[in-house]
Amino acid sequence: MKVHHLVLLACPECKGPFTLFSAGGEGSDEIETGTLCCQACRKKYPILNHIPRFVSMNTYSDSFGFEWGRHARTQYDSYTGTKISEERFFHETGWDRDLRGKILLEAGSGSGRFTEIAAATGATVVSLDSSTAVEANYASNGACPNVLIVQADLHHLPLKENSFDRVLCIGVLQHTPDVQAAFLTLARYVKPGGRLCIDVYRRRRGLLRLFQTRYFIRPFFAEMPPERLYAICKGYIERMWRVASVIHRIPRIGSRINWILLVPDYRDLLPLPEDLLKEWAILDAFDILAPVYDSPQYRETVREWFTKAGFIDAEVEYGYNGIEGRGTKS
Numbered sequence: 001m002k003v004h005h006l007v008l009l010a011c012p013e014c015k016g017p018f019t020l021f022s023a024g025g026e027g028s029d030e031i032e033t034g035t036l037c038c039q040a041c042r043k044k045y046p047i048l049n050h051i052p053r054f055v056s057m058n059t060y061s062d063s064f065g066f067e068w069g070r071h072a073r074t075q076y077d078s079y080t081g082t083k084i085s086e087e088r089f090f091h092e093t094g095w096d097r098d099l100r101g102k103i104l105l106e107a108g109s110g111s112g113r114f115t116e117i118a119a120a121t122g123a124t125v126v127s128l129d130s131s132t133a134v135e136a137n138y139a140s141n142g143a144c145p146n147v148l149i150v151q152a153d154l155h156h157l158p159l160k161e162n163s164f165d166r167v168l169c170i171g172v173l174q175h176t177p178d179v180q181a182a183f184l185t186l187a188r189y190v191k192p193g194g195r196l197c198i199d200v201y202r203r204r205r206g207l208l209r210l211f212q213t214r215y216f217i218r219p220f221f222a223e224m225p226p227e228r229l230y231a232i233c234k235g236y237i238e239r240m241w242r243v244a245s246v247i248h249r250i251p252r253i254g255s256r257i258n259w260i261l262l263v264p265d266y267r268d269l270l271p272l273p274e275d276l277l278k279e280w281a282i283l284d285a286f287d288i289l290a291p292v293y294d295s296p297q298y299r300e301t302v303r304e305w306f307t308k309a310g311f312i313d314a315e316v317e318y319g320y321n322g323i324e325g326r327g328t329k330s
């Protein structure tokens, strides 16, 4: 972390300010190893490999650490040569492309494909994840002077409440143990007049649920070590790939059949060459089966959360990842 980012952090227990003890040389702005000590309650937190750490070693999000370690660059625009992440970021958030002078929180960054986009707006970006995905994010974005990467749980944030101009949480909420609680916690960190953007998987009603095969298959893989599950997913996608490209040609429903067969099929959605489509499919097959929690939501429920948390102008609609919501805090 950079010394000048210390002011962005606060003790997750008592919100007191930190004193920084660095193991490195004096005068450098970059801290590789050190300790943050709360001036109020005296709790201490380590900085390891440049990243302040606020979580214990094992969490329910460990599979994500594995996933993003394996696919550290797969979804980055700077890797695919596309604008897939950039377009999704601005489409979902509706935010300006120039956010200089603003402070932005990204909760659940994964490998950091959206951190890269957020950093390019010029905002000061605090990007956190509870898993070791932060290592992948640091490798790609840690050198940016306007990015602070933190390993922390969004339920116990080492940050000041009501202090962020923008809060972003994409692809994360359904993977938390209590989705409403996670939403309401994040909402507290948006400053009055600031904006929140989230998305969450969509819960289907009635018979349509039967097509969400992941929820029937996942219990068979629960508690499987991530290395083993990843090998199974990779082998499955490699064996199914040719069949899936034939199924894809079935008019209107081909792609849907592939998703039901748990072959993530982005052919009509993303402008990627064949090898990258397959790489994304392997990543997503694992991402579908590995999470400990996956709680899709109804649109009305998400609307209620925005109202409950005091957001005005909330727009909650169906979108790329299920349900997308954005609003301004009153």
Ligand SMILES: C[S@@+](CC[C@H](N)C(=O)[O-])C[C@H]1O[C@@H](n2cnc3c(N)ncnc32)[C@H](O)[C@@H]1O
Pocket: 061, 064, 065, 068, 075, 107, 108, 109, 110, 111, 112, 113, 114, 128, 129, 130, 131, 133, 152, 153, 154, 155, 169, 170, 171, 172, 175, 176, 287
């Ligand atoms: C599906 S990934 C999405 C990553 C990224 N936002 C993206 O869209 O590429 C979900 C991420 O949320 C993180 N996550 C889950 N629960 C969390 C929590 N309580 N606090 C912080 N991060 C969490 C996981 O570790 C994982 O990296």
